[in-house]
Amino acid sequence: TLEELKQIGQKLESLCSGGRHRATGPMVQNMLRETEFLSMASYWLQLDLLDTDPENRLLQNQVTGIVCAVCAEFCRGNAKNQAPFLHLLPSLTKTVEEEESSSAVLIAEIFRGNLENCQQVPSSLIEKFGEIMMRSRRAGKYVPWYINFFCAIVTVGPQPVSENQELVIECLQKNRP
DSSP states (O other), X not given: OHHHHHHXXXXXXXXXXXXXXXXXXXXXXXXXXXXXXXXXXXXXXXXOGGXXXXXXXXXXXXXXXXXXXXXXXXXXXXXXXXXXXXXXHHHHHTTTTSTTOHHHHHHHHHHTTOHHHHTTOOHHHHHHHHHHHHHHHHTTOOOHHHHHHHHHHHEETTEEOHHHHHHHHHHHHHTOO
């Protein structure tokens, strides 16, 4: 059932972030990489919502949210796990506009702390996040995951990512109310 899947997802998130017994979070992340987790997550995240029967779209959105949440913890602070998700950006950006967007959180984690990935952020992705953020703001909603994305791509530790900083500043100025 969906409830059981949520519980499994929460357990995986917890294991990826904090580990258990002698296995640390990063150790669990590495173990998951050695399983079929990546291929199953990639397959699910590339499914097109429009190819789904309209009656099942809500369920698909809910499962996608669970998968994105687990993948975000799987990627957190782990460059080897972040890299395979770069090719999923086009699929992930299709679901980024949802009010409770776990795909936005996952997108931020693909880049967070990874200079190589941050140097590959498409300017169109920055623009999309800026537009969504401003639209949400005009609707009276506060959605921190869009701001978290900007924070994730403008610096890597003490190292600034100048091109991204410039693009984010331009985007925010362009979309300000």
